Amino acid sequence: MSRPAPLTLNVNGATHLVSAAADTPLLYLLRNDLALNGPKFGCGLGECGACTVLLDGMPTRACVTTAKVAVGREITTLEGLGTRAALHPVQQAFIEEQAAQCGYCLNGMIMTAKALLDRDPHPGVETIRRELSRNLCRCGTHVEIVRAVQRAAELLAAQTAAQSAVHEGARA
Ligand code: FES
């Protein structure tokens, strides 16, 4: 492992200075240095998806992504989506569809779903299944999770329609 050095990370719209070896896994810095515990440590091998964050909008496994790779990129964690008081529609949908048992996989499911819906606001069931197929859920809540992503698409569409109506009203 290389020697610790100052590194600047851009996380959830804020800049953070950390001291770390360039090959430190991003997940360790997020959880241990920045106290962002949304991303979970599951396998540590890039296999389960529990640690997923978005790097420039792309779902990325933080356990096998080094700090060096993350520098200069826009890092988004679960904490960057919404707050308890103002949940992101994807988070809201997962609650409404009760798509959790232990909940350990949900960070990865939600972050991967968010990236999918940013790219494709109306994905079909097959697309949702394909996108989430590399995120493992040991509790077997896959049916509820797929339903939650469909629900999230509906909530996002309703949110977009409401925002358009407000803009139209402002212009009238
Ligand atoms: S903990 Fe990163 S993929 Fe499993």
Ligand code: FES
């Ligand atoms: S809800 Fe337990 S691992 Fe998915």
